[in-house]
Amino acid sequence: MDTTNCFHCGNEIIKKDEVLFDEKKFCCNGCKTVYEIFSNNDMSCYYDFQASPGATPLDIKGKYDFLDDEKIVTKLLEFEENSTHIVSLYIPHIHCSSCIWILENLQKLQPGINTSQVNFPEKKVRINYNPEATNLKQIVERLCAIGYEPYISLDNYDEVKKVVDRSLIYKIGVAFFCFGNIMLLSFPEYFEVQEFWINQYRGFFRWLIFAISLPTFFYSASGYYVSAYKSIKSKMLNIDIPIALGIVIMFIRSTVDIIFDYGQGFFDSMAGLIFFMLLGKLFQQKTYNFLSFERDYKSYFPIAITKILNDKTEIPVQIYDIKKGDRLLIRNQELIPVDGILISDTAAIDYSFVTGEAVAIEKKSGDKIFAGGKQVGKVIEMEVLFSVSQSYLTQLWSNDVFQKKVDIKHKTITDRISRYFTPALLGLSVVSFLYWIFIDTDTAFNVFTAILIVACPCALALTAPFTLGNVLRIMGRRKLYLKNATVIEQLAKVDTIVFDKTGTITTNKKTSITYEGEMLNDFDLKLLNSALRGSNHPLSRRLYEFIPRKEIREPSYFEEIIGKGIYATFDENTIKLGSSQFLQHMSENTHKKTKVHVEINGIYKGSYVFNNQYRAGLEQLFEKLSKKYKLIILSGDNDGERRILEKMLPEKTILVFNQKPEQKLDFIENLQKEGHNVMMVGDGLNDAGALAKSNIGISISENVNVFSPACDGILDASMFDRIAFFMNFSKNAMKTIYMSFGLSLLYNVVGLSFAVTGNLLPIVAAIIMPLSTVTIVSFVTIMSNLFARNFKK
Incomplete structure (x- = not known):
């Protein structure tokens, strides 16, 4: 029958079933409907990402009626409030950039959807919607209508992502079987056994080798063809193009050789090439999975x-x-x-x-x-x-709302090299082929194929992610939990470090407290206990643990004003805790010590005086950091401990006191305007704004469940004195990246020099290519681990 392809899904259209609409041909009314939906919602640019990117919509009438049951929907929802519901749906059909684009623009197709985010590796989309404007059933039906039917099963919903894709293993198995048998059948011709070979069986064995090579060529190498095809369609050149081209040329050349009896061809080299490349891909996949496992094995948050x-x-x-x-x-x-x-x-x-x-x-x-x-x-x-x-x-923690926009230099390097590498490689291979074709035909094909295979930028592209992934894992084991790998490069750029004082350079565990003023009776202590119990400020937590435990009362009103203090009411009784300015009590503070003042029912009672205990190793830490960084103490407290800090810390340390949260933020901003790359280290409570504003924000965690989503890392308080190590380690990580870049380029230069001169066979190139990947991964792993040894120093 006369056939053509559907504009939406790309499937063949049988002439009698053809649907014409808007001068375009569709295989069914479903595909035409999807096209109409996109067109009516001004989203027809979906088809610009990839020709025929859609899936054929399925008839799902009545299939999702169970989503009318609120009890079932509640089990599927991650979050459920009056005007906001959030659900994550597993969508097997997600496969390309056009899928991501359409699924992250669902709000244009379905009124009531606020946002949608795609997790491409897990094939999941997280949808935030307003239940008053739409419901889960309508969303699922809309997804089905545009060809993205979700997989929903209440029994194993959480286990969907545990399904293992074994296709790569199967492809390697087939390639290994074919490679081994082709090599075995090629032995007579390798050793030129003329009597046996010429007389009877040469043609038979050559065609048998051809037949055995077909599964390798069509099945095992299929991923390279698909990737190259999609790359060309999207007008982007990726590294799979020269690899696929090399495989196809080897197959065609080998087939021509046996048809015209020129020789046995290169089927053994082709099968070996595919096997070793797939082996390298498996190694890469396993290494990525290992890094991911290390990152998810224990909780990110030591809170x-x-x-x-x-x-x-x-x-x-x-x-x-x-x-x-x-x-x-x-x-x-x-x-x-x-x-x-x-x-x-x-x-x-x-x-x-x-x-x-x-x-x-x-x-x-x-x-x-x-x-x-x-x-x-x-x-x-x-x-x-x-x-x-x-x-x-x-x-x-990784929500896009809280991501900081940074310029990632190492990505630019990788992208720049990958962008020009493929066309340069193709050009070099063609020029070399044209040169050798007039000298030796066999050598010309060998040179052409060897260049395409040996000059693979896979090792080059793996350098940054593998290095940063391994560094991320090492830092996590040492209790610095970073949001993502890009933070490491930002750490390496830091030139100014700003520390909060209370709860950051001071520890809550060893602070000595004394009371000055009118003695508090049992009733006063009950109010004080009950008010302090609701606060997360480091001084409040320490004071709550210090005073005698009394019966807890529920406040009828509670307010904590960041940077000032607490105001609470208990029936007709009131209590105020905090700074002297907050209580409007200005007669004290002659020695300018850190104090929490107490006022009950409008009567000033007295104050708790904190003799701060600084964290172990503070002086040594600042001494190390002062050699490379500009150091600043930025505190909301008074300057009562200025003299103590001036004696403890290096002379160049800048001390700034009496800073409100908004003033801290302005201070950070001014440093950035001066051209500084600023890292803020705080406790995540009063410092939330400053942590968010800084280039890098590190939150100290010490038995407190408070963190700012805008912070870039969470440091266990016990590792405070190791900050210098983490800073130095990040710089060494970038050195490792540049060294491995150099190693990759050296490998490519040496490999190409042999390939261009005709001294490198394709099979040898195929073995060397995955070995280069193994070499790079081993190099960055060893170097990262060597640099990590300085942790205890």
């Missing part, structure tokens, strides 16, 4: 949450130790790490980290509260429904 035991004792536990049924205490500004049920009477939850909306949502006792929310106001208690989802917290 802790307060767990309430049966005897009402409050203890800090790491978040990945939380189990279903546990009772948790959530203080002001703390992140809710797990889904749970609210036990306290009321709560105000800020879900801006999840939804982008900063308006706090009121919750009542018995309501479900979701991971990723932030408690605002008084302390609350909750019961855990599910154990912590590390992948969810990582996803929250």
Whole structure:
């Protein structure tokens, strides 16, 4: 029958089933409908990414009626609030850039969808939608209508991503079988056994070798053809083009040789080439998976949450130790790490980290509260429904809303080289072929193929991701948890480091506290206990642990003003805690020490004086850092400890006190305007704005479940004195990248010099290519581990 291709999905059209619309041909009404949807919504540029990129929509009438059941939908949702629902759907058909584009523009196709994000490796799309304007069933049906039917199964929904793609293993197995047998059958001709070969079986064995090579050529190497074809269609030249071209030319040349009895051809070289290249690809895949496994094996966040035991004792536990049924205490500004049920009477939850909306949502006792929310106001208690989802917290941390736009130099280098490498390689191979064709035909084909194979920039392209991936893993093991690999390069560029004082260079665990003023009675201590219990400020937490434990009362009103203090009411009683300016009590502070003042029912009672204990190794750390960096202490406290710090720290250290949160942010901004690359190290509470504004923001974690999503890294407080190591390690990581770039280029220059002169056979080039990948990965791994040895110094 007369056939042509569908404009939408690319499938062949049987003439009798052809559908014409808008001067375009479609294989069915479904494809025509999808095209209409895109056209009506001004999204026809979908077809610019790739010709015929769509999938044929399926007839799904009634298939998703079960999504009308709210109980089922609730099980599928990641997040569920009045005006915001979030769901992640597994979509097997995701395969190219056009898929990503259309799925990240769903809001144009379906009213009610706010945003959609594609996770390409896991083939999942995360959709944020307004349930008042649309519902999950309508979204799923719309996805089906445009050819992206999701896979939904309540039984194994969470296990979909665990399915292993074994196609590469199968291709390697077929290539190995064919390669081995072709080599075996080629032995007579290798050793020129003339009597046996010429008389009877030469033609038979040659055609048998041809037949055995077909599965390797058509099946094992298919990935290279598809990749090269898509690259050419998208008008982009990738490295698979010369590889695919080399394989095809070897096959055609070898076939011509046996047809016209010129020789046995290069089927053994072709099969060996495909086998060794696939082996290199498997090695690359396994290494990436190993790095990913290392990164996800334990929780990213060394932060802790307060767990309430049966005897009402409050203890800090790491978040990945939380189990279903546990009772948790959530203080002001703390992140809710797990889904749970609210036990306290009321709560105000800020879900801006999840939804982008900063308006706090009121919750009542018995309501479900979701991971990723932030408690605002008084302390609350909750019961855990599910154990912590590390992948969810990582996803929250990596949200595009909080990404900093940075210029990644190493990516530019890799992209620039890859961009010009392929056309230059093709040009060199053609010129060399034309030169040799007039001298020796066999050598010309060998040279052409060897150049295409040996000059592979795979090792060049792997240099940066493998180096940074390994460094990321090493830093994670040493309790510095970075958001992504690009942060490492930014660390290497830093020239100015700004430290907060309270809770950053001081430790909460060893602070000595004394009280000055009118003695507090039991009633006063009850109010003080109850007010401090809801705060996350380092001084509040330390004071809460210091004062005698009294009966806890629930405040009727609670407000913590960042950088100033706490105001709470208990029925008719009021209490104010904080700075002297906040309490408007100015008669004290002659010695300018760090103090928390107390006022109850409008009467000033006195103050708790903190004699700060600085972190172990602070002086040595600053001494090391001062040799390479500009160091600044930026504190919201008064300058009472200026003299102590001036004696402890290097002379060039800049000390700035009495800074409000907004002033800290302005200070960072001014440094950046002067051309400095600034790293801010803070506790994540008063410093959230400064952490976000700085080029690199590192949050110190010490049994506090507070972090800023805009920070680039979380450092366990026990590793504070190792900051100099991390900074130096990041610089060495960049050195490793440049050294491995040089090694890759050297390999290509040497390999090409042999290939162009005709001294390199294609089979040898095929063996060398994966070996170069192994060499580069081994080099960066060894160098990274060698640099990491300085950790204890």
